[in-house]
Amino acid sequence: MLEIKNLQARVEGKQILRGVDLTVNAGEVHAIMGPNGTGKSTLAQVLAGRDTYEVEGEVLYRGKDLLEMDPEDRAREGVFMAFQYPVEIPGVSSSYFLKTALNAIRKHRGEEELDAMEFLTLAKEKLRLLDMDEVFLKRSVNEGFSGGEKKRNDIFQMAVLDPKLCILDETDSGLDIDALKVVAAGVNKMRSPDRAIVVITHYQRLLEYITPDVVHVLYGGKIARTGGADLALELEAKGYAWLEQGGAKGAASYAS
Amino acid sequence: MAKKNEPEFMLNWRLRAYRHWLKMTEPHWAHLKVAPVDYQAISYYSAPKSKKDGPKSLDDIDPEIRATYDKLGIPLVEQMALAGIAVDAVFDSVSVATTFKEKLNELGIVFCSFSEAVQEHPELVEKYLGSVVPYTDNFYATLNSAVFSDGSFCYIPKGVRCPMELSTYFRINAANTGQFERTLIVADEGSYVSYLEGCTAPMRDENQLHAAVVELVALPGATIKYSTVQNWYPGDAEGRGGIYNFVTKRGKAFENAKLSWTQVETGSAITWKYPSCILFGDNSVGEFYSVALTSNHQQADTGTKMIHIGKNTKSTIVSKGISAIKGQNSYRGQVLINKGAEGARNYSQCDSMLLGSECGAHTFPYIDVHNPTAVVEHEATTSKIGEDQIFYCQQRGISAEDAVSMIVNGFCKEVFRELPMEFAVEAQKLLGISLEGSVG
Ligand SMILES: Nc1ncnc2c1ncn2[C@@H]1O[C@H](COP(=O)(O)OP(=O)(O)O)[C@@H](O)[C@H]1O
Ligand SMILES: [Mg+2]
Numbered sequence: 001m002l003e004i005k006n007l008q009a010r011v012e013g014k015q016i017l018r019g020v021d022l023t024v025n026a027g028e029v030h031a032i033m034g035p036n037g038t039g040k041s042t043l044a045q046v047l048a049g050r051d052t053y054e055v056e057g058e059v060l061y062r063g064k065d066l067l068e069m070d071p072e073d074r075a076r077e078g079v080f081m082a083f084q085y086p087v088e089i090p091g092v093s094s095s096y097f098l099k100t101a102l103n104a105i106r107k108h109r110g111e112e113e114l115d116a117m118e119f120l121t122l123a124k125e126k127l128r129l130l131d132m133d134e135v136f137l138k139r140s141v142n143e144g145f146s147g148g149e150k151k152r153n154d155i156f157q158m159a160v161l162d163p164k165l166c167i168l169d170e171t172d173s174g175l176d177i178d179a180l181k182v183v184a185a186g187v188n189k190m191r192s193p194d195r196a197i198v199v200i201t202h203y204q205r206l207l208e209y210i211t212p213d214v215v216h217v218l219y220g221g222k223i224a225r226t227g228g229a230d231l232a233l234e235l236e237a238k239g240y241a242w243l244e245q246g247g248a249k250g251a252a253s254y255a256s
Numbered sequence: 257m258a259k260k261n262e263p264e265f266m267l268n269w270r271l272r273a274y275r276h277w278l279k280m281t282e283p284h285w286a287h288l289k290v291a292p293v294d295y296q297a298i299s300y301y302s303a304p305k306s307k308k309d310g311p312k313s314l315d316d317i318d319p320e321i322r323a324t325y326d327k328l329g330i331p332l333v334e335q336m337a338l339a340g341i342a343v344d345a346v347f348d349s350v351s352v353a354t355t356f357k358e359k360l361n362e363l364g365i366v367f368c369s370f371s372e373a374v375q376e377h378p379e380l381v382e383k384y385l386g387s388v389v390p391y392t393d394n395f396y397a398t399l400n401s402a403v404f405s406d407g408s409f410c411y412i413p414k415g416v417r418c419p420m421e422l423s424t425y426f427r428i429n430a431a432n433t434g435q436f437e438r439t440l441i442v443a444d445e446g447s448y449v450s451y452l453e454g455c456t457a458p459m460r461d462e463n464q465l466h467a468a469v470v471e472l473v474a475l476p477g478a479t480i481k482y483s484t485v486q487n488w489y490p491g492d493a494e495g496r497g498g499i500y501n502f503v504t505k506r507g508k509a510f511e512n513a514k515l516s517w518t519q520v521e522t523g524s525a526i527t528w529k530y531p532s533c534i535l536f537g538d539n540s541v542g543e544f545y546s547v548a549l550t551s552n553h554q555q556a557d558t559g560t561k562m563i564h565i566g567k568n569t570k571s572t573i574v575s576k577g578i579s580a581i582k583g584q585n586s587y588r589g590q591v592l593i594n595k596g597a598e599g600a601r602n603y604s605q606c607d608s609m610l611l612g613s614e615c616g617a618h619t620f621p622y623i624d625v626h627n628p629t630a631v632v633e634h635e636a637t638t639s640k641i642g643e644d645q646i647f648y649c650q651q652r653g654i655s656a657e658d659a660v661s662m663i664v665n666g667f668c669k670e671v672f673r674e675l676p677m678e679f680a681v682e683a684q685k686l687l688g689i690s691l692e693g694s695v696g
Contacts, residue, residue, distance in 0.1 A: 048651050052643075071650035080651075087648040091666025100662065101652035108653070140666065157652065 001026045001165060001196040002047075002066075007057035009039070009046050016042045018221030019057070024165075024214075027193040031207055031232060032200045034218035035240045040200045041084050043218065044169045048081040049074050061165065075101075076108035078164030082154040082171050084200075088142040094153070095123065095137040098160055105161060126159040129189065131182045147174030155183050159190065166190065166197045172206035184209030204236040219243050265382050266374055273391035273401035280395050359419070366411040367422055370438050373409035380411055384442050388471040388508045388534065396467040397504040400436045404469070407438035412447040412478070421676050422451045437468040443478035443513075450481040452679060465500050472507030474515050476537060480507060483675050484519040485683050486527075487690075503529040511537030511566065518545040518674040520683045521556060522690040530588065532561035535569035535597075542571040545671040547683075549664075549690055550583025550615070559588035559620075564597040564630070573604040576668045579615035580691060590622040593630040600630040608638040609667050611660065611691070661688035 002024040009017040016039040024030050034040050046053050049071030059066040066074060089097065102122075103113040114122065123137060130152055142150050151171050158166055168187070172180055187210055191197065199210055207215075207229065215232045217225040217240075224243055225231065235242070360367055366377060373381050391401035412418055443449050453470075474480045486501070507515040517531040533542030544560035562571035577585035591602045608617030619636050641663055649659035665672070665684050672680045 048647075050647055071647060072653055072655050075651050075653040083648065083651075087642070087644050089645055089648070089663055089666055091669035092662055097649075097652070097654075097662070100658065101649075101654050104653040104655070104658075161652065 001028075001062060002198075003058075003060040004047075005058040007043075007046065007059060008055070009042050010054040011042075011052060016053075016221060017046070020218070020221070020223055022216065022223055024196045024198060026164075026196050027191075028213045029191060029197045029199065029210065031210075031212035031215045032198060032218055033202060033204075033215060033232060033235060035202060038218050039221055040202070040218055041169055044081050044084075044167050044198075044200060047074075047167060048079060072104070073108075075161075075163075076105045080158050080161060080163035080166050082151070082158060082166070082168040084169040084173070086142050086145075086150040086154050088140070088145075090140050090143050092141050093138055094141050095119070097141045098123065098137075098157055101157070102161060123160060126156055129159055130156045130186045132156055148176060148179050151175055152179060152183055155186050159186060164195055166195065167200070168198070169200045170202070171199070172201055172203065180206065181209060204232040207232045217243060262371075262374055263378050265378070269386065269391065270402050273398050274403075276392055277395070277398040277402055280398060282395055356420070363416050363418070364413040365416060365418055366409065368409055370404070370407040370409050370440070373440075377409070377411070380442065381409065381440070384440060384471070384473050386471075388473060388506050389469050389504055394504060396502040397469050400438060400467045400469045400504070404436040404438040407440075407468070409439075410441040410449065410451065412443045412449045414444045415446045416444075417447065418449040421679075422449060423453065437466075439468070439470040440473075441471070441480060441482070442473045443475060443480050445475045446477040447475075448479045450676060451483070452676065453482065453484045453486075466502065468503045468505075470503070470505040470531075472505075472515055474507060474509045474513035474540075476511045476513060478510075479514040479516070481516045482507070482518070482531070483679060484517075484521075485675075485679060485686065486519070486521050487686060501527045501529065505529060505531035506534065506561075507532070507542075508534040508536050509540035509542060512539045513537060514541040514543075516543040516545075516674070517560065518543075518671065519547070519558075520668075520671070520675070520686070521546070521548040521558065522686055527554075527556040527558055530559050530561055532563065533571065534563045534565065535571065535600075536565050538566040539568045539570075540566055541569070543674075544571075544573045544575070544589075545674045546575045547578070547668045547671045547687070548576070548585055548587075549578040549580070549687060550585045551580040551690060553582055555584045555586075557586040557588060559586075559590070561590040561592070562602055564591075564593045564600040564602070567597060568599040569597055570600070571602045573602070573606070574670050575604075575606045576671055577606070577608045577617050578611065578664055578667070578687075578691075579608070579617050580611040581615060583615045584618070585616065586618040586620065588620045588622075591624065591632055591634075593625040593627050593632065595626045597627050598629050600627060602630075602632045604632075604634045606634075606636045607667070608636075609664065610638065610640045611664075657692060658688075661691050664691060 002022070004020055004022040007017055007020040008015065020043060032040055032043070042053065046055055047059065047066065049069065055067060061077070061079065069077070099114070099119045102119065106113055124134060127134060127136065132152060136153065142153060145153060151174055155171065171183060175183060184206065187197065199206065199212060201207065212229055212232070215227050215229060216223045217231070217235065219240065366373070368376070386401070389397050391398055410422060441449065441451060470482070472480050472482060505517070509515045515533045519531065521527055527548070531544060535542050542562050546558060548556045548558050550556045559575065560573055562573065564571065571591065573589055575587045575589065577587055579585045585608065587606045589604060589606070591604065593600045604621065606619050606621070608619065610617060617638055621634050623632055623634065625632055641660065645663050646656055646659045649662065650656055654662065665687055668687070672683060675683060
């Protein structure tokens, strides 16, 4: 599904990613952990096509050169990123926004566009999945939403758009425990053999509800360590500082 | 000038205006760069356009304009009419217009061309013409008063609610109204009318200067809603050949009457207009909702004047300015609270959005309060369209161009929702088209 080789990213002359290697197969859930400011969001944004970064390296997505594609084409090809900070778009209703997005994607796939009624039926079904009220559809995109509502709204969009590769950037931050459970249940429902999910977090809390197949630690601009679900627990117990003391040695030796 | 066989009062009025105009000089205070206009070269009575000099077929039309017609989904015959091509085909709309007129007649509503009104309803014209915009008003209005060729007249009798939006059915017929248009709308006591002006198609027109006058009279308890969507030719990407639009629009509201202006401006090389409300009667209400978009080398200087004279008069101003590429957008609004306007209230909100780094937005609020019980609130914001907003849309599969149009439409929502439904849809499409090419 996703094959990243020696990915580097720079912004304003500052190097953030220093050669990331990562392979994610369909059907898998990967977690990427790491302390604040280590470049997790940068990695997600680069994969989604944000043009603020100078990028080098190679990323193959379902056999195609991802870095060559415009952001909207990546989305239409099935790459979805839930934002660490979802953006507000005043005056644009959520339903209009999401219907436009969905139909752009469907058109790209050669599928029939949905009309207002069909869209509403689908949207309502997904709202129920995330325990969200229908008024969300009428409200402007993220405008005046609480932090937690924004995160939940992004996952709702993900459920509607039905992507192939889901990248969730710190979706747990800002969610209280009940909301976290609902969102995690929504994500778990989307686990499927032909979909890959990458969960970015710096706490292990979310991983109690979404059990990853593989855990990576992004540290110093690289994948410093890769392991199974228990790596998250180990990190929680020992802290990231533990990686400084030679903990990084086992990097990339884990084949998934 | 008496060429139209007009009654004497009309001729005298024109002559007085003309003599006055000779003594006036062009205004220069607006925040605009204007190339001098050669008034000798203007043909004042050009009204029916010579079909000979016009384009012979659609192939003669600027391809960019044609592309816009197509995107707006304007039928071919209408395209030809808009472009000033002689069309022999009989329009469906002619029969629609006839049934429409019959219905209005039953209610006693008068809706006709200005020249027809001068002949058929001279008493109404004489009573109200110039009662809101006197011929001495300003350079362009005075010029208009002297030479206006035609326009629209509308009268709604006491207590009548006009059952349809006026002028939607006349899109084609209204297309050739010429450069010195005069509109007079009189809503008698307790009546209601919603009037639509303009059309979303870019009009080809060799007239460089447009100086229209619109007068609204809302008698006690009446409501007039006046909506404009204006998309005159703005000139090419270098700013050549566009239309200069200097319009005087003003309404007068008597007791408990309401005036509401809504405008969406995307065209013209230069726009200079301030639809205004004289809140003359107690408890009268004035509203102004505006979207002005300037792109390439366009300049717009628009705004409103709310003049509070009566007690407990209320006014609301919502202005949205969008500047793209090298466009310059100025909001100029005056709120005047007279001494006697006990309990008057005004709320103004002026938001500007910038797309790009070479465009500009300027806000000039003039607030003048002569009564201590008045409450005046003014809010202004300027924002750059956010890269992060565009990226968010793209990440969901929406193209950058559609994203910009969506974000800008969202920004203008408070104004669009004041427009009649079908007009709002057209206005949104129009905004999207006007913004094309403004993102890299
Ligand atoms: N657009 C940007 N401009 C300047 N610095 C940036 C930008 N994006 C990220 N950075 C910097 O890169 C580093 C990594 O940021 P980020 O990817 O957000 O980390 P994380 O998500 O792991 O907390 C930080 O030092 C951050 O300040
Ligand atoms: Mg982050």
